[in-house]
C-alpha cells in the first residue's frame with residue numbers, strides 16, 4: 001500500500017507517521033493491512049498544496065492508494081487578517097489534492113474542524129447538523145469540505161477539535177509552560193468542547209480508511225469540558241502549584257470569535273467501525289506521562 005501524508009510536520013501528520021511505522025497507536029494495534037506500507041511524509045517545502053499543477057503532477061507520478069491531507073493554515077486568529085491564504089490552503093489546497101486523488105482513483109482523507117459549526121448548540125453536533133462558521137478559519141475549512149466532497153468520490157472528511165499531539169504547539173504545552181512560570185493563570189470557563197489526542201484521531205483515520213464508507217466523520221475525544229477544566233487537569237497532572245482561575249470570554253477577547261459550544265458527537269464512527277476514542281482525561285494522562293518521560297530521556 002502506498003500512502004501519502006501532506007502537512008506531515010504538523011501534530012496529526014507526526015502521529016500518523018508514528019503509528020504507521022510502529023504498527024500501533026496508544027489505543028491499540030492498527031490493521032495488519034498497513035504492514036509494509038510505503039509511507040511518504042511531506043510538508044510545504046516538498047509540496048505546496050496550493051500549487052495545483054505541482055499537486056497533480058506529483059500525485060499522478062506516484063499513484064498512491066491513500067492520501068491523507070493534514071496540511072492546513074491552523075492559526076485561527078491569523079486567518080482573520082490573511083483570509084486569502086486561508087482560502088488558498090484550507091479550501092483550494094484541499095481541492096487540488098481531492099481532484100488529484102480522484103483522477104488517480106486514490107482514497108482521500110481530509111481533516112476539518114468543529115469551527116465549521118456556529119457554536120450555539122446545547123447538545124453535541126452530529127454529522128447531519130447544519131454548519132454556520134463564524135470565523136474566516138471556519139469558513140475556509142467549510143469550503144474545503146465542500147470542494148473535497150464534490151471533487152473526490154472516495155473521500156473521508158474527519159472533523160475534530162481541540163487537538164494536541166507530541167510534536168508542535170498546542171494548548172497542553174502552552175498551559176504547561178504558563179504553569180511553570182506563574183502562580184496564577186486565567187483560562188476561560190464559558191467555552192466547552194472535546195479535547196482530542198492526535199494519536200487517537202490518527203488511529204481512527206487509519207481504521208476508517210480501510211473501508212469504503214465515504215463521507216463525514218466526527219472524531220473527538222470522549223467527554224466534554226471547558227478550557228478551564230482542561231487547563232486545571234493539565235496543571236494537576238504537572239504537580240505544579242499554579243492555580244487556574246476561571247474567566248469569561250469577554251475578559252479574554254481574540255481576533256477570531258471562539259465558539260461557546262463546540263462539542264461533537266462521533267455518531268458516524270459509532271455506526272461504522274466503532275468509536276474507541278478515549279475519555280479526554282485518560283488520553284491526557286497518557287500524553288503527559290509520555291511527554292515528561294520523553295523530556296527526561298532527552299536531557
Ligand SMILES: NC(=O)c1ccc[n+]([C@@H]2O[C@H](COP(=O)([O-])OP(=O)(O)OC[C@H]3O[C@@H](n4cnc5c(N)ncnc54)[C@H](OP(=O)(O)O)[C@@H]3O)[C@@H](O)[C@H]2O)c1
Nearest residue numbers: 007009010011012044048049071072074111113160161163
Ligand atoms: N489544531 C487543532 O486544534 C485542530 C482542531 C480541529 C481541526 N484541526 C485540523 O486538523 C488538521 C491537522 O491539524 P494540526 O494541528 O496537525 O495542524 P498543524 O500542526 O498546524 O500542521 C499543519 C501542517 O501543514 C503545513 N502547511 C501549511 N500550509 C501548507 C501548504 N500550503 N502546503 C503544504 N503544507 C502546508 C504546516 O506548515 P507550517 O507550519 O510551515 O505552516 C504544518 O506543518 C488540520 O486540517 C486542522 O485544520 C486542527
